[in-house]
Amino acid sequence: MKIFGYSIQLSKRQVNKTATTNDNGKRKKATTVIRKQVRRDISWEIKDIKLAIDMSQQIDYPDRNRLFMIFYYIMRDGHLKSQIQTARIKVASEPWVLYKNSQPDLKATELFNKTWFNKLIEHIVDQEWEGYRLIELNDINPQEVTVGRINKIPGEYVSIDKQWILLEATINGPYIEYGDLMNELDLLQFGTTDNLGSLLECAYNILWKYYARSDWSRASEKVGMPILVLAADTTDDKELDDYENRAANMASDGYMIVQKEDVPTLLERKSDRMHDVYLDNVKLCNEEVSKIINGNTATTDQKAFVGSSQVQERTMDDFTNARLQMIVNNMNDVVIPYLKAKGFPIDHTFDYPLLRRNRERRITGMPLATDPKPADTPPSPEGGPAPKPPKKGGK
Numbered sequence: 358m359k360i361f362g363y364s365i366q367l368s369k370r371q372v373n374k375t376a377t378t379n380d381n382g383k384r385k386k387a388t389t390v391i392r393k394q395v396r397r398d399i400s401w402e403i404k405d406i407k408l409a410i411d412m413s414q415q416i417d418y419p420d421r422n423r424l425f426m427i428f429y430y431i432m433r434d435g436h437l438k439s440q441i442q443t444a445r446i447k448v449a450s451e452p453w454v455l456y457k458n459s460q461p462d463l464k465a466t467e468l469f470n471k472t473w474f475n476k477l478i479e480h481i482v483d484q485e486w487e488g489y490r491l492i493e494l495n496d497i498n499p500q501e502v503t504v505g506r507i508n509k510i511p512g513e514y515v516s517i518d519k520q521w522i523l524l525e526a527t528i529n530g531p532y533i534e535y536g537d538l539m540n541e542l543d544l545l546q547f548g549t550t551d552n553l554g555s556l557l558e559c560a561y562n563i564l565w566k567y568y569a570r571s572d573w574s575r576a577s578e579k580v581g582m583p584i585l586v587l588a589a590d591t592t593d594d595k596e597l598d599d600y601e602n603r604a605a606n607m608a609s610d611g612y613m614i615v616q617k618e619d620v621p622t623l624l625e626r627k628s629d630r631m632h633d634v635y636l637d638n639v640k641l642c643n644e645e646v647s648k649i650i651n652g653n654t655a656t657t658d659q660k661a662f663v664g665s666s667q668v669q670e671r672t673m674d675d676f677t678n679a680r681l682q683m684i685v686n687n688m689n690d691v692v693i694p695y696l697k698a699k700g701f702p703i704d705h706t707f708d709y710p711l712l713r714r715n716r717e718r719r720i721t722g723m724p725l726a727t728d729p730k731p732a733d734t735p736p737s738p739e740g741g742p743a744p745k746p747p748k749k750g751g752k
Contacts, residue, residue: 386505386521387542388493388508390533394526400567401427402519406560410606411551420528421553423514428487428556431563436643440650441486447677448684449475449493455705465705481510481687482680486556489548497543499700510544518550540698547687558649570634576635602694652676681709694750 409423431437455465477492484490489512499663513526520536534545589600647654653669688707696703718724 379411383538384511386495386508387510387533387535387544388492389523390512390524391510392525394430394513396426399430401430401560401564403561403564406557406564410553410557417633418498418528421516422513422526422528424553424557424589425487425559428512431556431560433567434563434646437559437563437646437650440647444676444680445479445482448478448680449674451677451709451711453684453707453709455703456708457705461710462705465703468502469703471503473507476507477692478684478688480507480545483682484547485680486554487512487548488552488554489515489546489550491515491522491544491546494543494545497699499696499702502701517546517548532723540695545691545695547691555649559646562642562645562649569638569642572635584663656713678712678715681712685709685712709715 397530405423406427409427413419413421453466454461454463456462457465461470480492480660491510492507493508493510494504495508496503498504510522513524516523516528516532519532520534521532522535524531524533538544539546541594570621589597591597638744646724652672652675684710693703693705693707696710
C-alpha cells in the first residue's frame with residue numbers, strides 16, 4: 358500500500374502515518390523513520406554462524422539480522438580492528454585526483470577534498486567487510502560543495518536483496534521500498550546482494566580464538582592456582598562450618614575439606630607448557646584473520662625475514678590497489694552521478710595517480726619518466742662482482 362508516497366508493507370502493526378512526512382509534506386530521512394531496536398549483548402557460537410548464513414540466503418525472505426549481530430560482536434576483537442584500521446590507513450594515505458578530459462584538475466580536486474568526500478571513500482572501503490553498505494547524506498549544499506552529515510543505515514535495518522528499509526530490524530515487520538527513491542531520500546548504496554562480507558570468514562576464526570582463550574582461562578584456574586586441602590578429623594557440622602570459613606578467608610583460589618582418612622587427588626597435565634596448545638590456536642586464528650583482511654601476516658607483530666617480508670609487503674600493496682580500484686569504480690558509477698544530479702559542480706572522473714601510473718607502466722612495458730633512474734654502474738661480469746667505478750682524479 359502507499360502512504361505519503363512510500364510503498365509500505367504492513368505486518369505486525371500499523372505504521373504511524375505522521376512518521377513518514379514533515380509538517381510541509383516532504384518525506385523524512387530514512388534514519389528518522391527507523392524504530393531503533395535494542396541490540397542483544399550475547400555470546401555467539403559457531404552454530405550461530407551457520408544458521409545466520411542459512412537465514413541470509415533464503416530465497417523468499419533473506420534475513421541478515423543475525424549475521425550483523427555476529428559482526429558487531431566480533432568487531433570487539435583487537436586484532437581484527439587493527440587489521441581493518443591498517444587497510445583504511447593504507448587507502449586514506451593515497452592521494453586521489455579529479456580528471457577532466459584525461460587531464461588532472463587540481464582546482465576541482467581541492468574543492469572536493471573535504472572531510473565529507475573522504476568519508477564517502479571510507480564508507481566504500483568498509484562495504485568490503487559487511488558485503489554492502491547503505492548510507493544517507495544530510496544537509497546537502499551544492500553551492501558551497503558541502504554535505505553536513507553522512508549516516509550509515511545499520512545493516513540489520515536493510516534488506517539489500519529486497520531493497521527494503523526494515524523499520525523494526527526484522528524481515529517480518531513493516532518496511533519501506535527504497536529502490537526507486539534513492540536520490541529522493543539521498544541514499545547511496547555500495548556492494549552486491551550475493552556478497553556476505555569478509556567478516557563472515559573472520560567470524561569463524563575469532564570465535565575459535567574466544568574458545569581457546571576461555572579454555573585457557575579455565576585450565577589455568579584448575580591447575581594453575583593452588584588449592585587448599587584441609588583434612589578434618591571431625592564430623593560435627595559446626596566444626597566443619599568453622600573449617601570452611603577459615604579456608605574461605607585464606608584465599609579465593611579454591612579449597613577442599615575432606616575427612617582425615619580421605620586422600621584427595623588432583624589430576625593435571627604433566628607438561629609444564631600446558632598453555633602452548635591454546636596459544637598456538639590463538640596465533641593461528643590471528644594469522645588467518647590477517648590473511649583474510651590484508652593478505653599477509655607482516656602487518657602484525659610477527660617477525661619475518663627480509664625476503665618474506667618483502668613478498669608480504671607486495672601482497673599488501675596488491676590488496677590496497679584492488680581497494681583503490683573498487684573506490685574508483687564506485688565513485689564514477691555511483692557517487693559522481695548522484696552529486697551531478699544534486700547540482701554539485703562536478704563533471705569529472707575520479708582516479709588515483711598511482712593506479713594510472715601502474716596502468717601505463719603495465720600497458721607500455723616501459724618505465725615512466727618519473728621512475729628512479731638506475732645507478733650509473735657498469736654491469737658486472739658473469740660470475741663476478743661488479744667493478745668499482747674509477748675515482749675522479751685518481752690513477
